[in-house]
Amino acid sequence: MVKGIKICGVSDLETLNYIINHQFPPKFVGFISNYKKSRRYVEYEKLKKLVNIKKKNTNFVAVLVNPDDKILEKIKGLNFDFYQLYDVTPENTKIIKERYNIKVITALTINTQKDVEVYKDYDEVSDLILFDGKGYEKSVGFNHELLNSIPDSLNKMIAGNIKIEDIPNFKNKDYFIDLSGALENEEGKKDLKKINKLLNFAIKNEA
DSSP states (O other): OBOEEEEEOOOSHHHHHHHHTSSSOOSEEEEEOSOTTSTTBOOHHHHHHHHSSOOTTOEEEEEEESOOHHHHHHHTTSSOSEEEEESOOHHHHHHHHHHTTOEEEEEEEOSSHHHHHTHHHHTTTOSEEEEEOTTGGGOOOOOGGGGGGSOTTSOEEEOSSOOGGGGGGGTTSOEEEEESGGGBOTTSOBOHHHHHHHHHHHHTTBO
16 A cells, blocks of 8 residues: 655645645655756745744655755755755765765656666665656656566655556555645646645555
């Protein structure tokens, strides 16, 4: 069954408070912290205010694409439980994890079976492995059957253009599910009705 939900790309306080105070809050909320190409990117001063709330039992995740020392130093005092790292080598992942005493979600972008196998290089230095599509900010999907070779013992998350209605497809998979674009309206803003539908629907499918 599904291990839990991550809602990614939250960028306003109204949405965040709704999520945190929901009857069935997600396990994770992600904030785009340095990738300015994304419409979900949050400027530092706003980010600081967003994460400075009581998050209860939800983990806050800083989503970082190839972060440099400047951004890592800038956010190190913020209220994050995980850094979600794209395009970071296993060696640098270990350095970041130890230097900032932070849990790490290694995000791998998937198109082929070879892309999937890269998880083996990160297993020992990551707390979670996220298998995502190649689109970064564009919610691009990929063939989830490519993940069938991954052992059940791996602590893993899946993203990439996943819809609310797709969640039952993972009922026999030991995954956390990461959604973002599926929870937005036509203007690209998070839709509270869709978030409510997700959280109520997901609780029925959780382990």
